[in-house]
Amino acid sequence: MASLIAKCCPKSCTIADRRPCPGNRSPAHALTQRHLDLKNQFYERVRERGRMPDSEARLRRQFVKLKELRAKDAKELTQLRADVHGLVRIVNQLLLENHQLREALSRPAASIRPLPQRPHH
Structure with missing residues (x-):
């Protein structure tokens, strides 16, 4: 594949360098778009061999796994965002109750009296 790239593209386009062809976002983009x-020649060679190269098969499996992980992460992120909203509501409720209790304790004729302290064992 590298020899195919070298025929029509400057050195900056090689996959090993990981530098994009001028005007493109990535080496893969340059090669496929x-x-x-080159893309057609590559797949022609694949057909001649009768099977996909091991490296491509490995990358395709890895791509599927990463896609599944991304979906799982998106689902987890959605759940965490929902949890945050619920926790924020609970914290706000507790802050309000705490404020009301402090106000009631600060009044002279408070109907709330603190419980006696128990000795710690």
Whole structure:
């Protein structure tokens, strides 16, 4: 594949360098969008061999796993966001109750009296 790239593209376009072709976002983008002849030649060689290269099969499996992990993470993130909203409501309720209790304790004729302290064992 590297020899195919070297024929029509400057060195900055090689996958090993991980630098994009000029005007493109990534080497993969350059190879699949800008150099369709290379892509077609690659898949022609794959068909000649009768099977997909091991590296591509491995990358495809890894892609599927990463896609599944991303979906799982998105679901977990949605749940965490819902939990945050619930926790914020609880904290606000507790702050309000705490404020009301402090006000009631600060009044001279408070109907609330503190419980006696128990000795700690």
